[in-house]
Every structure is written in C-alpha cells, then in structure tokens.
Amino acid sequence: MDDFKQLTVDSIRAGLRAKRFSARELAREALRVAEAENRASGVYLSFTPERALAAADRVDAELAAGAEIGPLAGVPLAVKDVIMTRGEKTTCASRALEQFVAPYDATAVERVERAGAVIVGKTNCDEFAMGSSNENSAFFPVRNPAAPDRVPGGSSGGSAAAVAGGYAPISLGSDTGGSIRQPASFCGAVGIMPTYGRVSRYGLVAFASSLDHIGPFSRTVKDSALLLGSIAGPDPLDSTAASAPVPDYAGELSAQVRGLKIGIPKEYYGEGLEHAVGTKVRAGVDLLRGLGCEPVEISLPHTRYAIASYYLICTAEASSNLARYDGVRYSRRSEGSGTLREMYRNSRAEGFGPEVTRRIILGTYVLSSGYYDAYYRKAQEVRALIARDFAEAFETVDAIITPVSPFPAFKLGEKTSDPLQMYLSDIYTITGSLAGIAGMSVPCGTTPEGLPIGMQILTNHFQEQTMLNLGHAFEQAGGFEG
Amino acid sequence: MKITPEEVQHIAALANLRLSGADIERYTQDLEEILSYVDQLNELDTSGVEPMAQVLHEGNAAQLRTDEQGRSFDQQTALRCAPLPGEGHFKVPRVIER
Numbered sequence: 001m002d003d004f005k006q007l008t009v010d011s012i013r014a015g016l017r018a019k020r021f022s023a024r025e026l027a028r029e030a031l032r033v034a035e036a037e038n039r040a041s042g043v044y045l046s047f048t049p050e051r052a053l054a055a056a057d058r059v060d061a062e063l064a065a066g067a068e069i070g071p072l073a074g075v076p077l078a079v080k081d082v083i084m085t086r087g088e089k090t091t092c093a094s095r096a097l098e099q100f101v102a103p104y105d106a107t108a109v110e111r112v113e114r115a116g117a118v119i120v121g122k123t124n125c126d127e128f129a130m131g132s133s134n135e136n137s138a139f140f141p142v143r144n145p146a147a148p149d150r151v152p153g154g155s156s157g158g159s160a161a162a163v164a165g166g167y168a169p170i171s172l173g174s175d176t177g178g179s180i181r182q183p184a185s186f187c188g189a190v191g192i193m194p195t196y197g198r199v200s201r202y203g204l205v206a207f208a209s210s211l212d213h214i215g216p217f218s219r220t221v222k223d224s225a226l227l228l229g230s231i232a233g234p235d236p237l238d239s240t241a242a243s244a245p246v247p248d249y250a251g252e253l254s255a256q257v258r259g260l261k262i263g264i265p266k267e268y269y270g271e272g273l274e275h276a277v278g279t280k281v282r283a284g285v286d287l288l289r290g291l292g293c294e295p296v297e298i299s300l301p302h303t304r305y306a307i308a309s310y311y312l313i314c315t316a317e318a319s320s321n322l323a324r325y326d327g328v329r330y331s332r333r334s335e336g337s338g339t340l341r342e343m344y345r346n347s348r349a350e351g352f353g354p355e356v357t358r359r360i361i362l363g364t365y366v367l368s369s370g371y372y373d374a375y376y377r378k379a380q381e382v383r384a385l386i387a388r389d390f391a392e393a394f395e396t397v398d399a400i401i402t403p404v405s406p407f408p409a410f411k412l413g414e415k416t417s418d419p420l421q422m423y424l425s426d427i428y429t430i431t432g433s434l435a436g437i438a439g440m441s442v443p444c445g446t447t448p449e450g451l452p453i454g455m456q457i458l459t460n461h462f463q464e465q466t467m468l469n470l471g472h473a474f475e476q477a478g479g480f481e482g
Numbered sequence: 483m484k485i486t487p488e489e490v491q492h493i494a495a496l497a498n499l500r501l502s503g504a505d506i507e508r509y510t511q512d513l514e515e516i517l518s519y520v521d522q523l524n525e526l527d528t529s530g531v532e533p534m535a536q537v538l539h540e541g542n543a544a545q546l547r548t549d550e551q552g553r554s555f556d557q558q559t560a561l562r563c564a565p566l567p568g569e570g571h572f573k574v575p576r577v578i579e580r
Contacts, residue, residue, distance in 0.1 A: 103559050126514050196537040210536045236547065242539050298497030308520035319497060326498075328572050331564035345500040357499060361490065361509050364497040364515060380525050380533030385526065387534055420515055461539060 002030050005212025008224045009075050010480015012169065016063060016074050023056035023063070023074035023118065030076035030120045034167040042142040043158045043167055045081045046089045047121040052076070055118045062116075068332040070116030071226050071250070078162040078171035082129050083214065084203035085109055090457075092205050093137040093282020094127045096331045096351025106203020107238065108231040109173060115230040115389065120168060123158030127353045128322065129207045130161035130175050131155050132182060132422050136355045141412060145187055146452055150409040153183030156217070163217045164452075168226050176208050178404075178429025180215045184441040185404035190224045190471065191217045193429075195461045196436035197242035199228075200235035204301055208317035213311075219239050220440065221471040227466065234414040244462050247347045252465055255473040258292030260466070263397035267303040270429055274407040280482050281403045284444040284455040287348035287479050288401070288470065294398055297453040300389040303431055305382050310430045311423055312366050318482045319363025325351060333365055358419060388436040394460040399470055402428050404441045404454035428456060436476075438464050442471045453482070483517040485510050 007015075015021050021029075048372075054248030059074040079085060082092045084102040087111075091097045105113075113119065126136035135141045135158030142157040144150040145165030152161040161185035163171050173180040174421060175193035184191025192215045199214045206212060216227035229249045235241040245294055264285060269278060285295055315346050327333035327347030334346035352360070366375035393400060415422050432439040438461070441454035455474075459467040474480070490510045494501045501509065561567040566574075 097535075099565075100563060103555060122549060134497075195539075197539055239547065240536070240538075245538070302526075305523055307528060308523050310521075311516065312520055327565060328574055329560075333565035337575060340577050341498070343575050344498040348498055349500040352499070357501075357505075358509060358512055360499060361493050361498050362513060364493050365489075365513065365517075368493065368496065375520070377533050379520075380526065380535055381528035381531040382523050382526060384531050384534035385528070387537075419512055419517055423516075434534075461537075 005167045008220050008227050009072060011168060012075050013073065016059070023059035024053060024075055027052045027076060027118045028057040029122065030168060034121060036146065037167070038425050040143065040148070041145070041161060041165055041167070042124055042140050043157070043161045043165060044121040045077070045091060045093065045124050045139060048085065048119055051088065052118050052120045053086070053442060055113060059116050059118070064205050070114065072112060072118030072170070072230055075117050075170060076120045076168045076262070077117040077160055078121055078168040078251070079109060079119055079122045080125050080156050080159045080171070080173045082125060082174055082186035082205045083109060084174060084205070085119065085122065089122065090205070092128045093125050093139060094351060094356070095138045096325045096348070098332060100330055104203065106214070107200035107235045108366045109203060109337050111231045112172070112227070117170070123156070123162055123171060125158055126155035127356050128205065128320070129155040129176060129179055130355050130359055132178070132425055133410070134158065134183070135416055136353060138353050144185060144409045146450060147409060150411055150451070151186065153186035153409060155179040157183045159217050160184050160189050160191060163187070163189045163219060169219060169267055170223055172214060173217055174204055175213045175215055175433070177433045178426045180217065181404050181429050181439055181441040181456060182426065184217060186409040186452060188443045188452030189217050189219065190221055190440065190442055191215065192228060192440045193432065193438065194225050194228060194232065194265055194464060195242070195438045197240050198438070198462065198464070199231050200238040200241040202235055202237035207320040208314035209321065210317060211314055221468055221475050222250055224440070225253050225468045242462070247465050249468055253472050254469050255476045257288065257470055257473040259294045260399060260470065261397040262288060262295050263298040263393050263400040264295050265298050265300045265303070265393070265400060265402060268402040272406045272427070273403060276407070277403050277407060280444065280445040280453045281401070281455050283482065284474065284479055285401050287477055288474060291473050291477060298393050298397060298400070300393060300431065302382065302385045302389050303420060303427070306386055306431045306434060307423055307427055309382040309386065310434055311362070311378040312375050313383060315359045315363035316367050316376050317363070319367060320358045322356065322360055355419070383434045386431055388461070390435040390437055398466055400458040402456045402458065404428060404456045408447050408453055432458050437461055438467050440467050440471055442474055443480040483514060484519060485514040485517065
C-alpha cells in the first residue's frame with residue numbers, strides 16, 4: 001500500500017481505480033494505525049469500525065460493478081465528537097455525555113457518507129468545543145504531532161492532529177471562534193471555517209448558535225475544496241443554512257490569482273505577534289505578491305474589541321444552549337439526589353468541567369436581569385461594528401491575509417491557569433467569526449524549532465472560491481514549506 | 483467591576499450549578515477579571531448601532547418553513563438516550579407530595 005500517512009483524496013482515488021488497495025483494506029489500515037498510536041496521540045475518543053467497514057464495502061461494491069463512485073469514495077474521515085453520528089457515541093468530550101449514543105446523523109455526516117467517505121472514528125476536542133488547546137477534554141489531552149509536549153490547539157485539536165499526524169486524510173471539525181483554523185495552524189494542516197450558514201449545523205451540538213460552523217481539515221487545499229463541496233448547501237433541517245448555490249469548489253479550483261487585491265490589516269501585525277510567526281506570514285504575503293496579487297494595507301479599527309464582544313456573546317448563547325443538560329432526557333444523571341432541583345444541580349456539577357462551568361456562569365451573569373443591556377446588547381452592537389469593518393474592507397480588497405494565532409503551539413499546561421490569557425490568544429480568528437465571513441488556515445512554514453505556523457485567508461460571505469484559489473496557488477508555489 | 487461570592491452563588495443557582503466553596507472563590511475571581519476586561523467596550527459609542535444577533539444573509543427574505551408535521555423520533559428512540567426511562571416516560575425524583 002502507498003504510505004498511508006501521506007494519502008490524499010486524489011491518491012486514494014487513483015489507488016482504488018488501479019486496484020493497488022481496496023476501500024476495505026484502506027479502512028482497516030486507518031483503524032489499525034490510529035488504534036495502535038492512540039494512547040500516545042490522544043486523537044480519537046472512539047472508533048467506528050463497523051460503520052467504516054460497511055461504508056468501505058459499499059465503495060468496493062461500486063468499484064467492482066464499474067459504477068460511478070462519489071467524490072470522497074473510500075477516503076477515511078475523522079469526525080469531531082461534537083457532531084452526531086447515529087448509533088455511535090457522541091460525547092462532546094464531556095462527562096455529561098459520556099454514555100450518549102446519537103439517535104441521528106448530522107446533515108454533514110449524512111452528506112460525507114453519501115459522497116463515499118469512510119468514517120473511522122470520533123475525535124477528541126475541548127469539552128463542548130470550549131477551549132483553545134484541547135486541554136479541556138474531560139478524558140485525555142491530544143498531543144501535537146509536530147511536538148508531543150505541545151498542545152494541538154483547540155477546540156478541534158483531535159481533528160487537526162488526525163490529519164497532520166497521519167491518521168486520516170480528511171476530517172470534520174467545528175469552529176466557533178477559531179476552533180478549526182487555530183488547531184490547523186498549530187498542527188500544520190489546512191482548515192476552513194466556511195461562511196456562516198454555508199454548511200448546515202443540524203446535528204452539531206450547539207455551543208453558540210450564531211457563531212457555530214462545521215468545516216473541513218485536510219492535507220491539501222484541493223481536499224478541503226472537495227470536502228466543503230460535499231457538505232455545503234441548504235438544508236430544510238437548519239433554517240440558518242443559506243440557500244445560495246454551491247459552486248464546484250474543487251472543479252473550479254485555480255492557481256491563477258493575478259490581480260487579486262489582498263488586504264493586510266495593520267491591527268493584525270502589531271503588538272503581541274511573535275516574531276517568528278510574523279516573519280513567515282509576511283513572507284507568505286510576499287509569495288502571493290510574486291504570483292501577481294496586489295497587497296494593500298488596510299485597517300479594521302474595531303479589532304481590539306473583538307475578544308470582549310465574542311466572550312460575552314458566546315457565553316450568553318452557551319449558557320442558554322447548555323441548559324438542556326438536565327440529567328433527564330439524555331445527559332448524565334447524578335445518583336441518589338433527593339429532590340428534582342438537587343438532581344439537576346448534582347448532575348450538572350458532575351457533568352461539566354471547569355471551563356464549561358465558567359462560561360455558563362459568565363453567560364448567565366451577562367443575561368441576568370439588570371445586566372442584559374450593559375453586556376449582551378453592548379456586545380452585539382460592537383459585533384455589528386466589527387462586521388461593518390469587514391464589509392467596508394471588502395469593498396476594496398478580494399481577500400485579507402493575517403496570522404492565525406499570535407504564537408505557535410504552546411506547551412501542555414502552559415496556559416491552563418489563566419482563562420483570560422487563553423481567550424486573548426484567539427484575537428485573529430474571532431473577528432471573522434463575529435462577522436460570519438469565510439476563513440482558512442494554510443501552513444506557511446515553521447518556527448526555527450520546527451513548530452508549524454498558519455496563515456489566515458479571509459474572504460467575504462460566500463467567496464470561498466477566491467479563498468480556496470489563493471490557498472491553492474500558495475500551496476502550488478511551495479508556500480506550505482515557508 | 484467588583485463581584486461578590488454571593489453573586490456567583492446566586493448566578494450558579496440560576497444556572498442550576500452546584501459549586502463548592504473553592505469553586506465559588508475561583509469563579510468570583512475569574513468573573514471579576516473577565517468583566518473588568520470587557521469593560522473596554524464602553525469606550526465605544528454605539529448609539530444608533532443596530533445590535534447584531536445573527537448573521538442573516540437573506541434578511542427578511544429568509545423563508546419560514548410551512549408548519550407541517552415532519553419526521554421525528556418514535557418514543558422508544560427518544561427514551562433510549564435517557565438515563566432513567568420507565569413506562570414510556572422520563573423518570574425524575576418526586577416533585578408532588580402525596
């Protein structure tokens with residue numbers, strides 16, 4: 001078999017067609033490698049071997065019959081454990097849902113399987129997708145494939161490490177404030193937060209509904225284009241899923257980016273940005289200039305207020321969304337509580353870890369009587385100003401290029417004691433989340449110690465094709481190596 | 483922004499969370515620190531700015547679905563997820579004294 005850890009959607013397709021391996025052999029190899037190394041990597045919370053082999057056998061039967069195969073046929077795929085997979089555990093890396101078996105499939109899951117993908121397991125993450133380091137998993141941490149003593153980023157750390165560490169060529173994650181882009185940058189993978197509403201959220205366990213997205217991870221930009229194309233589009237089960245037609249992202253992928261105007265926002269290259277990261281991202285901009293893009297300095301003046309706005313809005317929404325974990329219908333119940341209220345309180349105390357509890361407290365506080373206008377409403381007004389910054393910028397530029405994170409992957413345990421410091425690390429990704437635009441992290445080299453660095457490409461609502469083309473051109477020109 | 487342990491206890495009760503004494507101390511400190519940080523939003527004059535609650539691409543043109551009965555779980559499927567089902571119901575501690 002080809003080197004499993006380097007496979008892409010294209011190489012799998014070629015291998016299947018040339019009969020170098022079957023989809024079943026590939027699925028077994030994916031499971032074997034991931035299971036053998038999981039104690040060290042921490043990537044998966046559970047495996048789905050029966051489901052994987054059944055999906056692989058369908059692909060093999062189609063191949064044997066000479067039938068048309070789907071765009072992701074036979075490709076092993078990892079799914080973040082906040083996304084519903086029918087008949088399989090979906091724990092959100094929380095004690096509250098440790099025993100929960102999903103009764104239905106997320107729309108994105110249904111669609112990747114229809115495209116032929118082979119779901120091999122559910123990936124580790126921060127509890128309920130709340131965190132930037134994956135250290136908030138209730139079960140065990142994920143290790144960065146590039147440096148095992150460092151975090152993979154979060155919250156989709158397992159899905160990023162699955163792709164970068166060689167356990168699956170593609171995976172699904174979720175991004176609320178940077179939870180796909182930041183771990184992609186820390187691990188050296190491609191990761192996309194699509195436009196809000198581009199991908200149905202049906203079956204994504206809700207954290208902050210106005211900010212939650214499902215999106216792809218991959219090793220190449222083309223593979224992300226294929227995966228995004230498979231999951232995007234309207235869905236009667238999610239009223240916020242946009243009805244805009246979905247382009248053939250992979251088919252229309254082009255490395256021709258000459259003449260594109262790329263905005264360089266000065267607020268993203270100042271204080272707090274580590275030198276090694278800034279150097280590589282600027283080199284990335286120079287490479288794009290060499291390909292015919294025109295960099296333009298711009299300003300997004302409300303950037304510095306984004307974290308405050310975001311952490312008020314996301315915690316308010318989280319406190320409402322997590323009210324459903326009552327120990328009655330599907331989440332963990334504490335034994336031996338005398339009254340109903342005690343049962344609620346004990347069940348939630350046993351179910352939720354410290355960061356989730358912290359966010360519920362903050363969210364409940366900002367929504368409580370007397371504080372709503374001062375905090376929640378104010379945060380939403382500032383959100384509107386941040387969205388306006390982007391709308392104005394996109395009147396003159398086609399894309400915006402920034403770092404993904406101010407620094408590369410940090411050491412396990414390094415930032416856990418200070419929640420505010422952890423929040424501040426999300427500064428470059430949160431703005432795009434608030435505005436609901438599209439964003440992608442592509443690798444752009446490493447630090448002198450070999451830690452991956454990510455470059456962020458932001459485009460306006462539904463302009464994923466431009467974003468993908470820039471990423472693809474960058475990759476083709478050797479930009480991933482820095 | 484000064485936060486008292488009593489306020490944290492009150493908020494925890496509203497959110498149906500049970501906190502230990504050490505938890506209350508820690509979250510009082512965290513909440514105070516985070517709320518001091520978000521105070522910077524008051525530097526901005528947002529009068530006349532419409533709050534942005536949602537990213538709605540289709541604005542008011544967004545279609546509401548027709549109010550028709552769709553697919554749903556049967557009782558058995560829904561109860562299978564429950565920690566303590568019984569007799570076709572979710573069981574909870576007694577809430578009414580006989």
